Every structure is written in structure tokens, then in C-alpha cells.
Amino acid sequence: MNSRPIRLQKRDRPDFERVLHQAMSTDRVREGLRSAPAPDAATALQAEAREATDRIMSAASTEYAAFLKLRAGADKRAARRTRPTGVRGRGLLAALAVLAPAISGAAAVIFLVLGSVLQLADVQKGLGHSLVLTGWACAGIGAVSLAAATSALLITALRNRAASKRSHGRAGELERARKAWQTALLERGMLPFLQRLLEERHTKGTSEPALPEPPGPDRSPRRYSSPDFTGPDYSGPDFGRS
Template identity: 40%
Template sequence: MPCPDRLLREDGADFERLVHQALNCAEIRQALRRTRGVVNAEQLRTLAMRASAEIAASATAEYAAYLRRRMAAAAAQPWPPGSTPAGRGRAQLAAILAALVPPLAGVAAAVFLLLGYGLELTTGQLELARSLVIAGWTSALVSAVVALGGAIALVAAAARTPSGPGAPPLADPAVAHARAVWQATLWERGLLPFLRRQLAAPCGPTPVTVPPGRPERLTVADASAHPRRDGG
């Protein structure tokens, strides 16, 4: 698998959490106090998020290894119920029926009831009127049952739908280990050195520029909740 040059979408929030933890560790808090207000934590947070490419590049190899483990573990997992092609086809058919049957049955119920009660009040055809009324209430019952069944099916499908394709199956020990290695590398080689450089700059933090025409996006490295260091 080629090494990615951008974070996967589901890893962006984890990078931000790691930045938050670094800004709250004892070393960075003490360094911020020594600046006597020249630099604050929010400025450092903004700089770190804008410099995510530089920070994440320190753990490129570890991130690629983590992604390989994660993808292999996800591929090895069995298909959940309803997620196979046949299961998805049945789910789609059920969704179509749940969308079409209730309104059609409701319209039929209204027509039958209107005709039935109308005949009962205006003519002597009681037998036909009662048949139409029975058909109307039956259609109304069918509409309600199908609507309820469709709602239950949707809730059940949502409950068993797995998380996104890139979501890490962390129950796998190999995936958890690869993630921990990658996080530690990102923390030690990327994030803390970057914050130290910004705090040591004699004129304050160095502005981070983003190339024109490119959005400010996180790049290469999922940084999920790293254990805090130095009491952070």
C-alpha cells in the first residue's frame, strides 16, 4: 500500500485531541508561563493544526504500517447481517415496500370507507356498504402495520451498520499495537518538537503558511488519544 500523504477523514479528530493533550502537558504549560503572555495556548493550537503536514511527516512510516494493519483486520472481519449483496438487496426491497405500501393502502382505506359509509347512509345497499367499510379498515390496518415494520427495519439496519470503512477495529491486538507505535512516534518526533521550536523562537511563534489554493487540511497521521506525559 503506498504511503498516504493525507490523514483519512476519521483520523482528523484524533490528531486534534493529541494537540490538546500536548498543550496541557506539564512541559508545555511551564514553557507557556515563561513567555509571560507573549504566546498563549490557543495560538499554539492554531499553529499546530495549520502545520499538521510538517508534524505528521515525522510518523509517515508508522502511519502507513498502522493503516495496513487496520485494513487487513477490517478485511478479515465477517460480513455483518444484512451487509452482504443479497442482504442489501432484501433491505432495499423492504425499504421500497415500506415507502410505497403505507400511502397506497391509506388512500385505498380512505376511498373504501368513504364509499362504504356513503352507501350506508344514502342507499339501501347495506351488504355492499359493509363490505366496503371492512375493506377500508383492513387497508388502514395494513398501512399501519407496514409503516411500523418499515420503521423497525430501519432502526435495526442502523444498529447493525458498521462504522465507516476506515474505522479502526481496535479489538485486534496487532492494530492496537500499530496505533500505539504510531502515536508515540508522532508525539515524540513531531508534535512536541514543533511546540518547543515555537516556544523557543526569540520573536514568538513562526507563522505557518498554507500553499495558495489548498485548503487547510490535516495531513498524514491519525493521532488518537495518546497517554499524557509529564502529568498532562
């Protein structure tokens, strides 16, 4: 257990309340509430549990620390994914990867058609030959661009798939850590705290202070050594005369 307790974060307060309601609905706590002397024992019990949040949390500090560590890593990765750095550059490269094959293909068709027409018309055969060569060059550039774009899309898809698997795996690990913290909070923190409070209240409700016995008439036997038997009536000279 950590020497310094970890305080409950505000975003985890709903989970604490959920564990509190789960503990209040257990059979042992409900039975203790039925035998409680106060009618509002359930409300008072929940209020005391909320006031003792740090004490209850200390019983599950190890699991809570592990959960916070995993969640901090997930928050950092989410912040990196949403960071706008390099988005414009990646968008420009993606546009070029899509447009380059299309432009090169269109230029190749135009140059090949014009060059072939000039060669067939026997007009400016040198220009027609140059246009045909340029068209084939554009076709080659278009083919290379198409292959590069296809490879880039395939690599991106594979990376996204791997990242999605890692993300699902980390999300599952984070959820398991959250469940482990909630279980430890319920079993080692919340239930023992509530049961101890119920036992203390039950003990205070059943133990009443003993009332003092009311004073009664004095029925002790009269002894001859009491002052009444040593009075002058019994010791005077006239006592015993007939």
C-alpha cells in the first residue's frame, strides 16, 4: 500500500458513488439497516461514507494507482492523435498521391494521340515522334505514381489496423484495471466501513444505561444499640417499677 494515499479524482466520483450504492444493496448491509434504530440510517450511512472517502480509498490505493497510470498513458496517446501538427503536409501528400497518376495518365493519352496523329498524317514527324515519346514517359510516370499510391494506401491501412488492435487491447486493459479498482474498493474499503458503522450503531442502540434503584422503606431490623434504646425512658430510675 502506498505511504501517501491517492485522493479520488473528480472524474472518478461517479464510480465511487456506484460502488457505494452497490454496497448499500448487499444483503448484509440491508439486514443491518433493518435492525438500525434510526429511520434515516441509510441516508446517514451514505453521508458518512462520502465524508470518509479518503479513508475508504486507502484500502484500494494500489489498484487505483495502476488504473490512473494506464489512463494517463491513454490520455497522452489521444492527445497525440488529435494534435494538428503535420496534418496539412500529410493532406498535401495524399492529394498528390491521388492526382499524380490521374494527371500523368491523362497527359500520356493526349501526347500519344497527338503524336500518333502527326506521324500518320506525315506532318512534322519529328514533333509527332517526340510527342509519342513524351506520352510513353507520362504513362510510365503515371504507372509509378499509381503503384506508389497503392502501396502507400496499403501500408496506411495495415498501420491503422495494427493501431486499432493496439487501441482495443489498451482499452480492454484499462477497463480491467478499472474493474479491479472497483472490486477492491467494494470488498476491502466500502463494505468493511459500512459494516463497522452498522455494528457501532447497533451496539449504541442496544446498550442503555442502568437506572438507579429507587429508594424504598427502611426494613432493616432495629438493633438495641440504636439511639432509641438508650434514651432516658429506658434508663431512668422509674423504669421497672410496678
